[in-house]
Amino acid sequence: MRVAWTSDQVRALEEPLLAAGVPLMERASFALAVHVAGVLRERRGRVGGARAVVLAGGGNNGGDALHAGALLAGRGVEVWAVTTSARVHAAGLAAVRAAGGRVVTVADPEGPDVRRVPVDEAAALAARADVVLDGVLGIGARGGGVGGVAGALVSAVGALPDRPFVVAVDVPSGIGVDDGTRSGPVLDADLTVTFGAAKPGLLLPPAARSVGRVEVVDIGLGGLPEGARPHVVRLEVPDAAALWPVPVAASHKYTRGVVGVVAGTRSYPGAAVLATTAAVRSGAGMVRYLGDVGETVVAHRPEVVVGPGRVQSWVFGPGVSPDDAGQRRRIEFAFEGVLQRGEAAVVDAGALELLPRHVGPHVVLTPHAGELARLLTRLGADVDRAGVEAEPLRWARLAHERTGATVLLKGGVTVVAGRGGAAYAQADAPAWLATAGAGDVLAGILGALLAGRVDDLHDDASLVAALAATAALVHGRAAHRANPGGPVDAAAVADALPGTIADLLREAGTLAP
Ligand SMILES: NC(=O)C1=CN([C@@H]2O[C@H](COP(=O)(O)OP(=O)(O)OC[C@H]3O[C@@H](n4cnc5c(N)ncnc54)[C@H](OP(=O)(O)O)[C@@H]3O)[C@@H](O)[C@H]2O)[C@@H](O)CC1
Ligand SMILES: Nc1ncnc2c1ncn2[C@@H]1O[C@H](COP(=O)(O)OP(=O)(O)O)[C@@H](O)[C@H]1O
Numbered sequence: 414m415r416v417a418w419t420s421d422q423v424r425a426l427e428e429p430l431l432a433a434g435v436p437l438m439e440r441a442s443f444a445l446a447v448h449v450a451g452v453l454r455e456r457r458g459r460v461g462g463a464r465a466v467v468l469a470g471g472g473n474n475g476g477d478a479l480h481a482g483a484l485l486a487g488r489g490v491e492v493w494a495v496t497t498s499a500r501v502h503a504a505g506l507a508a509v510r511a512a513g514g515r516v517v518t519v520a521d522p523e524g525p526d527v528r529r530v531p532v533d534e535a536a537a538l539a540a541r542a543d544v545v546l547d548g549v550l551g552i553g554a555r556g557g558g559v560g561g562v563a564g565a566l567v568s569a570v571g572a573l574p575d576r577p578f579v580v581a582v583d584v585p586s587g588i589g590v591d592d593g594t595r596s597g598p599v600l601d602a603d604l605t606v607t608f609g610a611a612k613p614g615l616l617l618p619p620a621a622r623s624v625g626r627v628e629v630v631d632i633g634l635g636g637l638p639e640g641a642r643p644h645v646v647r648l649e650v651p652d653a654a655a656l657w658p659v660p661v662a663a664s665h666k667y668t669r670g671v672v673g674v675v676a677g678t679r680s681y682p683g684a685a686v687l688a689t690t691a692a693v694r695s696g697a698g699m700v701r702y703l704g705d706v707g708e709t710v711v712a713h714r715p716e717v718v719v720g721p722g723r724v725q726s727w728v729f730g731p732g733v734s735p736d737d738a739g740q741r742r743r744i745e746f747a748f749e750g751v752l753q754r755g756e757a758a759v760v761d762a763g764a765l766e767l768l769p770r771h772v773g774p775h776v777v778l779t780p781h782a783g784e785l786a787r788l789l790t791r792l793g794a795d796v797d798r799a800g801v802e803a804e805p806l807r808w809a810r811l812a813h814e815r816t817g818a819t820v821l822l823k824g825g826v827t828v829v830a831g832r833g834g835a836a837y838a839q840a841d842a843p844a845w846l847a848t849a850g851a852g853d854v855l856a857g858i859l860g861a862l863l864a865g866r867v868d869d870l871h872d873d874a875s876l877v878a879a880l881a882a883t884a885a886l887v888h889g890r891a892a893h894r895a896n897p898g899g900p901v902d903a904a905a906v907a908d909a910l911p912g913t914i915a916d917l918l919r920e921a922g923t924l925a926p
């Protein structure tokens with residue numbers, strides 16, 4: 414599990430340690446230098462003789478970068494530091510100089526004993542580097558993007574035609590550290606070396622697209638205080654495996670969970686096939702289908718039972734247009750069971766327009782950004798698709814507050830907001846998964862997962878959000894497995910589910926090899 418702490422949470426942990434003289438910056442800069450040396454060794458075979466450019470802002474983030482630069486200079490790297498502020502970390506600057514590094518500045522006024530160079534010249538220096546350390550801004554970044562000459566330098570280095578390898582110190586400069594927004598130039602990183610824990614902006618879109626590979630370095634901050642929850646979480650294989658319902662010898666199909674699927678119409682029969690296939694192939698005990706294309710469904714999935722009956726979870730909406738009277742009636746009727754008997758439900762596509770006024774967290778909405786914008790607009794918020802994409806967690810949370818449902822917002826990074834402030838950001842899928850019908854498959858996976866754990870959901874409502882994140886993880890991994898590195902179709906993703914789930918459980922040691 415990867416957890417993200419906010420800037421304030423990090424500062425609260427740092428404060429007493431710094432007061433006690435714990436050398437946090439030494440630890441951070443040492444680990445940073447080790448990672449940068451690893452990059453140099455990997456890319457050029459050796460560390461000595463490489464050229465590194467350190468971009469250093471006026472705060473401790475610049476201090477980390479400068480100290481790491483000094484350590485690299487000590488290992489024979491030619492180090493240039495470019496400062497963006499007249500005030501920079503004095504000890505870091507002195508260390509770079511003492512180790513033989515050279516220093517220039519783009520700041521105005523220039524600092525003591527530092528030669529001023531134009532931004533273009535500093536960017537040209539970066540262009541010739543084997544690696545650039547981005548220590549312009551860390552968790553001290555104020556909102557609104559990188560300002561002043563630091564912003565100009567970030568833009569200029571980012572726009573270089575032959576981009577050097579960039580290592581972000583703690584966070585890529587310019588991202589919204591706590592909310593994942595981008596509101597100005599950002600120096601996209603190939604590797605981010607972050608201290609203590611990930612930060613929300615490293616996990617949340619759109620900023621998460623700028624972070625490259627993320628390495629979390631333990632600098633001895635300890636953990637969050639009792640009762641505090643990480644701002645955002647990203648589940649990994651062992652977490653998903655632990656949440657996946659695994660049958661035992663005493664299980665039968667009803668204890669494993671029955672999924673009722675109300676999907677597809679005569680115009681869109683494929684959605685019904687994909688959602689039922691995904692539910693079957695994710696290990697539901699039984700899948701029932703309600704709708705007008707039962708024959709087509711059974712032709713593809715003979716295991717599916719057509720017609721009403723008791724279920725533990727529902728999948729509403731794939732391929733359903735709300736003006737289809739039959740499906741509308743079935744969904745509205747089934748929602749009564751959801752509200753009265755507590756059956757879990759996945760509400761997708763056309764069914765989002767049929768959502769009752771207020772539901773519980775055992776109902777999971779699965780909109781993409783456009784659908785979430787439409788839903789929120791109906792609920793009185795003023796937001797369009799671009800607005801949702803700019804701040805997905807904010808809007809997913811608002812939808813959770815206004816509807817009571819757990820909200821899974823689909824996208825390149827899938828964001829989940831649920832009860833008790835639960836927030837997940839999953840980036841498991843290849844971009845090839847952005848294909849028609851992929852969402853129907855996700856709905857089926859989640860339906861099976863909710864059916865298998867329906868009893869636990871009512872004991873712990875925040876579990877629903879974790880299960881939604883698990884479904885996104887499995888969906889993304891199934892897409893990789895369906896055709897590694899190439900195009901996938903939704904049916905192939907559904908077909909890859911049994912193998913994906915078996916691998917997941919095996920990898921986590923839940924199943925014997
Ligand atoms: N405490 C420690 O010992 C440890 C700290 N650690 C490290 O410290 C980092 C946090 O350091 P920090 O708190 O000094 O803030 P930091 O991110 O460097 O930024 C402040 C500078 O940025 C400027 N500035 C701000 N916003 C701006 C904007 N929008 N656009 C332009 N400029 C802007 C602001 O200038 P101002 O305008 O206020 O003069 C100021 O100069 C953290 O991420 C980690 O790397 C680790 O080593 C562990 C030990
Ligand atoms: N750029 C991307 N990278 C990875 N996955 C993506 C990307 N864009 C969309 N997806 C995923 O693809 C699926 C598309 O679902 P959806 O928009 O509902 O399509 P449909 O309604 O046609 O099934 C979602 O699971 C979403 O998270």
Ligand SMILES: [K+]
Nearest residue numbers: 547550582584
């Ligand atoms: K940085």
